[in-house]
Amino acid sequence: MCGIVGYIGKGKALPILIDGLKRLQYRGYDSAGIAFQNGKGIEIYKTKGKIQDLQQILTYPLPHIRLGLGHTRWATHGAPSTQNAHPQSAGGVVVVHNGIIENYRELKSLLIAEGHEFSSDTDTEVIPQMISHHLKKGRSAIDAIKETAAALRGTYALGIICESHPDTLFAVKRGSPLVIALGEEEYFFASDIPALLPYTKKFIFLNDGHMCILKQSGLELKSLDSLKTLPVKDAVIEVDWTPSMAEKEGYDHFMLKEIYEQPKAVMDTLSEWIDDPPKLLDELGITDRIKHLRRLHIVGCGTSYHAGLVGRYIIEKFVRIPVTVDIASEYRYMDPIVTKGTLFITLTQSGETADTIAAQREAKEKGAPAFTICNVAGSTSTREADSVLYTRAGPEIGVASTKAFTAQLAALCLFGFALGIMKGRLTPVEIETLKSVLMDIPCLIRKALKTDAKMRKIAQTLVRAKGFLYLARGVNYPVALEGALKMKELSYVHAEGYPAGEMKHGPIALIEEGVPVVVLAPLDGLHEKILSNIEEVKARGGRVLAVTDSPAALTGKVDDLIVIPQAHPALSPFVNVVPLQLLAYHIAVTKGCNVDQPRNLAKSVTVE
Numbered sequence: 001m002c003g004i005v006g007y008i009g010k011g012k013a014l015p016i017l018i019d020g021l022k023r024l025q026y027r028g029y030d031s032a033g034i035a036f037q038n039g040k041g042i043e044i045y046k047t048k049g050k051i052q053d054l055q056q057i058l059t060y061p062l063p064h065i066r067l068g069l070g071h072t073r074w075a076t077h078g079a080p081s082t083q084n085a086h087p088q089s090a091g092g093v094v095v096v097h098n099g100i101i102e103n104y105r106e107l108k109s110l111l112i113a114e115g116h117e118f119s120s121d122t123d124t125e126v127i128p129q130m131i132s133h134h135l136k137k138g139r140s141a142i143d144a145i146k147e148t149a150a151a152l153r154g155t156y157a158l159g160i161i162c163e164s165h166p167d168t169l170f171a172v173k174r175g176s177p178l179v180i181a182l183g184e185e186e187y188f189f190a191s192d193i194p195a196l197l198p199y200t201k202k203f204i205f206l207n208d209g210h211m212c213i214l215k216q217s218g219l220e221l222k223s224l225d226s227l228k229t230l231p232v233k234d235a236v237i238e239v240d241w242t243p244s245m246a247e248k249e250g251y252d253h254f255m256l257k258e259i260y261e262q263p264k265a266v267m268d269t270l271s272e273w274i275d276d277p278p279k280l281l282d283e284l285g286i287t288d289r290i291k292h293l294r295r296l297h298i299v300g301c302g303t304s305y306h307a308g309l310v311g312r313y314i315i316e317k318f319v320r321i322p323v324t325v326d327i328a329s330e331y332r333y334m335d336p337i338v339t340k341g342t343l344f345i346t347l348t349q350s351g352e353t354a355d356t357i358a359a360q361r362e363a364k365e366k367g368a369p370a371f372t373i374c375n376v377a378g379s380t381s382t383r384e385a386d387s388v389l390y391t392r393a394g395p396e397i398g399v400a401s402t403k404a405f406t407a408q409l410a411a412l413c414l415f416g417f418a419l420g421i422m423k424g425r426l427t428p429v430e431i432e433t434l435k436s437v438l439m440d441i442p443c444l445i446r447k448a449l450k451t452d453a454k455m456r457k458i459a460q461t462l463v464r465a466k467g468f469l470y471l472a473r474g475v476n477y478p479v480a481l482e483g484a485l486k487m488k489e490l491s492y493v494h495a496e497g498y499p500a501g502e503m504k505h506g507p508i509a510l511i512e513e514g515v516p517v518v519v520l521a522p523l524d525g526l527h528e529k530i531l532s533n534i535e536e537v538k539a540r541g542g543r544v545l546a547v548t549d550s551p552a553a554l555t556g557k558v559d560d561l562i563v564i565p566q567a568h569p570a571l572s573p574f575v576n577v578v579p580l581q582l583l584a585y586h587i588a589v590t591k592g593c594n595v596d597q598p599r600n601l602a603k604s605v606t607v608e
Contacts (some may be wrong), residue, residue: 002086002098003027003072004178005195006159008169008214009186014062016188017070020195021051026254026397027191028601029072031085034058035094036068037166042094046071046085066216067169069159071096077104078121088125090116091132092163097124098191099155099176107151127158141165142227145172145211149224155354157206159189169214172224173206177352177380180204180212180219182236187214192350193376194395197243204235205378237378241395253595255398255490259581260449263442265403266574268392269410270438277418284371284387286343290422294341295321297368299328299359301605302485303401304347304408309478310573311347311412317570318420318434329355331362338366346372347412349396349404351379353605360384373411375404389415398596400489402581405482406445406574413438413571437568441575447565448578455579458545458560459586465516468495469507469542470580472520473530479520479573483580489598490588500533513541518583519558520576523550524569534558547579 003024007013017034032054033046047053051072071086077100078084087094101107104123107130112118116129127148134144141162149156155175162168171178171189181188182202189212190196193203204221206212210230213220221230251257273280281287296315298308305327312323326334328346332355338344344363348356351374360381364370372385375393382388391407417434420426426434468487470480480497487495498507500519511517517537521530531553537544544558549566564575588595 002074002096002191003029003195004096004098004157004159004189004191005070006068006169006171006189006214007186008067008167009183009216010066011186012062013065013068014058016199017068018051018055019198020188020190021070021072023195023197024072024191025051025597026399027072028074028399028597030075030080031073031082032071033073033085033087034068034070035087035089035096035161036065037161038063038065039166042089042092042161042163044087044089044094046082046087048080048082048085067161067167069094069096069161069169071159076100077123084120084122086124088120088122088128090125090128091136093128093131093135094161095124095128095131096159097127098157098178101126101152101156102154103152123154127152127156131160131162135162135164141168141170142211142213142222145170146224146227149174157191167215171206171212171214173210174208175354177350178206180206180214182219185216187216187219189214193239193241194397197241197395201238201241203237203239203378204232205237205380205383207383208380239377252589253398253585255400255402255585255595258396258398258403259578259585261394262403262406262578263445265391265393265407266410266445267442269407270414270441272392273414273418274435274438277414278421280389280414280418281422284389286369286371286387287422289343289369290419292341293321293343293419295339296323296343296345297338297363298323298325298345298347299331299356300347301328301353301355303405303482304349304356306478306482306485307405307408307412308345308347309481310409310475311416313475314413314570315416315419318416319423319425321419321423326359328353328359331359336362336366338363338368342368344368344370346370346374346381346385347408348372348381349375349391349393349401349408351376351381353381355605357381357384373408373415375407399598399601400486400584400595405577409574410441437571441567441571444565444567444575445578448575451562451564451579452582454562455582456586459583459590462516462587463590465493467493467510467515469510469515469517470495470497470520471500471503471517471530471533471537472497473500473526474524475570476520476522476573476576479576479580480518482577483518483584486581486584487587489601490584490595491591491593492599493587500530503533503536508536508540511537511540511542515542516545517542518545518547518580521546521548521550521554522569522572522576523548523566524572527553545583547576549575
């Protein structure tokens with residue numbers, strides 16, 4: 001969840017490192033630091049706070065340095081402080097770390113017994129202490145790093161520099177994401193692609209148990225276990241993202257930009273396969289399994305979990321096979337039963353979410369083929385899955401996910417569409433109709449975005465609300481969950497989503513005068529029932545915000561009426577979610593919250 005940047009090459013390292021750290025701010029952080037070789041030794045600058053606080057303690061003009069490391073820390077072990085900020089150092093070795101060292105107490109005790117003195121409360125400090133310990137025993141830097149890595153238990157992405165090797169950067173990975181980037185006479189590494197998009201499009205996704213040795217003259221990949229040299233050329237992936245995709249481009253926040261990018265994200269995801277959905281299954285290599293397919297099992301975390309719940313409704317409707325959806329962090333510990341004929345599906349924007357990857361590994365060990373829907377080519381989930389369907393959302397910088405949600409819905413629709421065709425569940429007329437309504441979704445999202453001004457006005461009247469209820473039925477119940485999650489993430493206000501039919505089983509006790517209740521009320525087979533739920537809320541003094549494509553039945557009966565375009569009932573989540581995203585965004589902005597980097601949150605949860 002921390003952010004790591006490293007650079008070596010012909011350019012000026014310090015501006016590149018600072019720029020890279022700024023581009024990784026969305027991962028969440030509470031302190032920042034850099035370290036670099038100055039020709040005489042290693043200089044370290046670090047501080048609690050933001051990157052601008054780090055910039056204030058640097059010496060100007062910045063020296064022309066050609067090698068260095070940068071880090072933004074999201075505290076796990078040890079409170080946010082300057083001494084606990086990274087880089088951590090010992091004996092001429094400097095380390096930046098993303099992950100958690102589970103056995104650090106044991107290792108720390110052994111090192112203290114050997115005479116080592118510690119200056120921080122972090123788990124990370126054991127790493128430079130151990131490397132320096134091995135160096136003092138005469139080991140080479142590579143051997144010292146190898147032996148240290150072998151002793152570590154947990155997850156880590158490491159950037160390392162040593163005073164004894166002033167022209168070399170070392171990068172090591174096990175469990176936490178780390179990408180290597182190739183430029184012209186310069187090389188980089190970082191926790192995520194957006195940090196380096198202005199400099200190159202050529203990346204290597206470092207595998208677990210691998211080390212990369214970077215020099216200005218070139219780079220070398222090695223296995224940590226055997227130190228065997230590995231081929232570089234075949235590992236290079238060229239990404240099609242542009243630097244502008246990771247810029248605000250005139251929007252006040254990345255999140256608002258990404259809300260408005262949803263029509264394109266959905267269209268780009270759909271258009272690749274919509275003309276011939278069965279070809280998708282061929283590409284995924286699962287056509288031969290269709291005849292024996294008996295069950296789908298979907299897992300995800302947070303917003304991806306909610307997308308999976310929507311996917312269940314859609315796939316069961318059009319394919320008529322059972323779909324189970326679990327939270328990934330629970331799946332990995334429930335000793336799940338994986339029956340023959342099960343296809344396991346993970347939903348992940350980053351492809352690096354620790355719990356989702358662990359669930360995928362668990363399912364594979366139990367014999368299920370693993371299929372992932374992911375937004376990042378070359379990420380851990382995509383490398384380990386048996387097949388991959390990419391969402392085409394581009395980089396998502398805002399911590400609170402928006403366009404990734406609707407892109408995942410698009411991917412799930414495509415997959416369900418293809419399955420329905422291959423299993424003979426859809427007639428030719430239904431196939432052509434579904435193609436048409438799916439391709440109309442981006443246009444409907446654009447129309448839903450026209451609620452922006454109204455949601456801003458409504459938000460200004462709700463900034464003092466202490467809590468929100470979100471109610472919906474059927475396929476839109478997960479959208480209620482997603483709307484409540486966005487409110488919690490962005491505005492730090494308690495919010496809960498419920499199936500409207502469950503209201504009388506507890507949540508109705510929370511409704512009193514003025515309590516905001518957001519109700520999704522599309523014109524579908526459950527419309528009359530949701531109207532009854534609205535009457536129950538109003539009878540108890542609740543303030544009803546109704547999102548509907550059928551305003552006639554609600555005019556004069558609710559406090560705020562948000563009209564959206566009508567969509568196919570099974571696909572209404574694409575449009576219903578938009579005003580909920582905008583409501584959470586505008587309330588957070590009005591309250592002065594940090595929309596793109598909400599407190600305590602990180603974009604990719606890469607540690608348990």
